[in-house]
Amino acid sequence: MKIRPAKVKDAQSICGLINYYAERGRMLHRSLESVYGSLRKFQVAQADDGAVVGCVAVDIFWADLAEVKSLAVAPNHHGKGLGKMLVKAAVRDARRLGVHTLFALTYEEKFFLRCGFVTIDRDRLPEKVWRECINCPKADACDEIAMMMPVNEKVLRKKPKAAGRKKKKASKPLKRQRKRQRKTAKS
Template identity: 45%
Template sequence: MKYRKATFKDIEAIYQLVADYAEEGVMLARSRNTLYETLRDMIVAEDEDGTIAGVGGLHIIWDRLAEVRTLAVAPQKTRQGIGAQIVKRLIAEGEQLGVEKVFTLTYKPGFFQTLGFETITKEELPHKVWKECIDCPKFPNCDEIAMVKV
């Protein structure tokens, strides 16, 4: 598996991967526009055939605070450590920038617990985190679980 920064040519594959999970209700949808705007945030896992097997992004929110988001692994590639590798690489990238706290909003808390994340209340996150929530179809009834790794 090859891990690299996402490029423009990856957008459609990322969009479809995220859309499939969003349809199942286990991930929030991302528009193509959002994917283009956050392209520099993302890392992809590419298999030996050049197919995108996974994606994840590290979005800088505020002073030394970042969010792991848009994390998805192709269903046929799950349980192979791809998601964990993406998260570890995103955290390492954040550390190079000086990020001290990484959080996520997830429907899969067990996965993030294995990577050292702890469940917190959403109220423990700074208000700056919620600026994009207004565009979410679940706003204001967010049912994602907030987790943090310090």
């Protein structure tokens, strides 16, 4: 399995993944034309047989803000860590672009918490973030959860090192973020 930038040949698969979840009310429908138009924003998870089994896009809103969107993993590949791999790829892409903060609008709060995001009040997001909402059937009664993550910190940690190695202390901003996550998770 590898994560790589999307290519033109991937557009049909990306569109299929997104619309599979759109039909189930989990994300917005995307036309094939729309996917082609934003293909440079996408990264895909490619299985060993070459099939595209996951996708994610990073959509820049402002100099310091971008959205993780269109995150989808084929149902027969759930539970293999692909979603987290795709989010990590999106974080790397945001860092490369110089974006300071990522946000997501999602129904999968627990997943994004595990990836290092924190739940926020939707009012913290600028109005321009809601530009796609006019296309959503739930626009007047949105039930998606707003989540945010600073990308200038390494919050997507690898598994702890083997016993006997010295463990590094977490930075103060990271400690504060973890504390907020625990409070949010309890409520």
